[in-house]
Amino acid sequence: MHIQLPKDLRAQILAHLQSAYPNEGGGFLMGDISGDSATLIDHSPVKNSFAEAEQFHRYAMTPLEYAKHEDAADERGLTLLGWYHSHPNSPAIPSAYDLNAAVEGTGVNFLWLIAQVNDGQAVDLRAYRLRADKTGFDTLELITSD
Amino acid sequence: MPSIKIPTPLRVYTGNNAQVTVSGDTIRAALDDLTTQFPDLKPHLFNNSELRSFVNIFVGDEDIRFLDGLDTPVEAGDALRIIPSIAGGQNVPRRIDQTGLKVGQASTIILLLVSFILNLWPLVLFVGIAQLLGALNSPYAPFKLFYENVLKPREVVKPNLQLDNPEPHRFAMGVGAAFNFTATLALLTGAGALGWVLVWVVIALANLNFWLNFCLGCAVYYQLNKLGLPGFTRSPLS
Numbered sequence: 428m429h430i431q432l433p434k435d436l437r438a439q440i441l442a443h444l445q446s447a448y449p450n451e452g453g454g455f456l457m458g459d460i461s462g463d464s465a466t467l468i469d470h471s472p473v474k475n476s477f478a479e480a481e482q483f484h485r486y487a488m489t490p491l492e493y494a495k496h497e498d499a500a501d502e503r504g505l506t507l508l509g510w511y512h513s514h515p516n517s518p519a520i521p522s523a524y525d526l527n528a529a530v531e532g533t534g535v536n537f538l539w540l541i542a543q544v545n546d547g548q549a550v551d552l553r554a555y556r557l558r559a560d561k562t563g564f565d566t567l568e569l570i571t572s573d
Numbered sequence: 574m575p576s577i578k579i580p581t582p583l584r585v586y587t588g589n590n591a592q593v594t595v596s597g598d599t600i601r602a603a604l605d606d607l608t609t610q611f612p613d614l615k616p617h618l619f620n621n622s623e624l625r626s627f628v629n630i631f632v633g634d635e636d637i638r639f640l641d642g643l644d645t646p647v648e649a650g651d652a653l654r655i656i657p658s659i660a661g662g663q664n665v666p667r668r669i670d671q672t673g674l675k676v677g678q679a680s681t682i683i684l685l686l687v688s689f690i691l692n693l694w695p696l697v698l699f700v701g702i703a704q705l706l707g708a709l710n711s712p713y714a715p716f717k718l719f720y721e722n723v724l725k726p727r728e729v730v731k732p733n734l735q736l737d738n739p740e741p742h743r744f745a746m747g748v749g750a751a752f753n754f755t756a757t758l759a760l761l762t763g764a765g766a767l768g769w770v771l772v773w774v775v776i777a778l779a780n781l782n783f784w785l786n787f788c789l790g791c792a793v794y795y796q797l798n799k800l801g802l803p804g805f806t807r808s809p810l811s
Binding site: 451453473477483484485486487488490491493494497500501506507508510512514515517518521522523524525527528531532533534535536537539541 | 578580581582583585591617620625626627628629631634636654656657658659660661662663664665
């Protein structure tokens with residue numbers, strides 16, 4: 428599968444995650460999906476609801492935030508395709524914690540964008556989806572478009 | 574009849590229906606009906622018969638965890654909702670204060686030497702208890718308290734944080750404790766020679782660790798990890 432990410436949207440997502448540094452930031456991704464291609468159209472930053480002292484390595488949203496943003500996407504005729512979050516000073520690679528959250532919660536039909544943010548600067552952004560056997564993530568092709 | 578809103582990632586299992594009408598007078602019954610209508614949904618909601626840990630069920634704006642769980646009553650017209658938890662986070666490399674370990678090793682060496690010179694089995698027992706508390710990562714571990722509350726604040730020694738796994742060191746402390754408890758028993762039951770041999774084994778291994786940074790207990794732990802023994806889950810850091 429490949430993901431089309433307009434460069435303006437990419438810039439907005441990364442700017443948000445940089446502003447969350449040194450904590451993890453995150454939000455939802457909305458767009459359209461057709462066959463093996465997904466186009467990201469918009470994003471919604473969502474406040475990190477994890478305990479403040481843990482936010483340097485943990486991010487979570489409340490369920491009611493999820494509901495609010497899913498309803499908004501549905502009303503706009505967009506699909507809630509996935510979500511993004513940052514790893515401050517750490518690689519943009521899914522962790523064991525990420526894997527457990529995907530296996531136990533969002534499942535295989537949800538995109539994960541992870542950004543590495545070093546010292547307040549985003550240096551890497553990658554896209555993933557949980558493998559069908561739920562043993563890990565597949566890396567997806569992320570294409571930044573005009 | 575109540576309805577359930579299906580989260581986007583799971584709509585593929587409900588024929589892309591975002592809303593499904595269900596029957597049932599409890600959450601459990603409603604979910605049973607839902608997964609009877611759409612069997613492919615079931616493994617994504619349940620792990621055996623338990624709701625998956627990151628699956629939230631709401632009645633209106635209320636999480637069933639704060640109601641009666643799966644036994645929460647449901648009425649006709651109730652709006653139920655399945656919401657997956659959204660959470661993530663990086664692996665944070667763990668660091669151990671090597672100075673704290675050195676303080677423990679030095680304390681062990683000194684106290685056991687004193688116990689041998691003065692023939693004091695209570696001191697052997699005390700060191701064993703201290704090591705056991707260290708192995709259990711207790712906040713009352715004496716050597717840790719000594720380091721954190723006496724030495725560190727006075728800057729007698731400086732912290733030295735290094736990437737490392739704490740589990741092998743705790744295992745080594747546990748083995749040391751076992752040796753010291755056995756030694757205490759031997760000293761109390763007239764097997765003095767055996768007792769002091771065991772104490773000297775601990776003194777020797779603590780010295781190996783203190784001066785040469787070789788932790789035999791840690792090496793044993795990693796071998797047991799390599800053999801796949803349950804409980805020995807940490808591999809050496811690459």
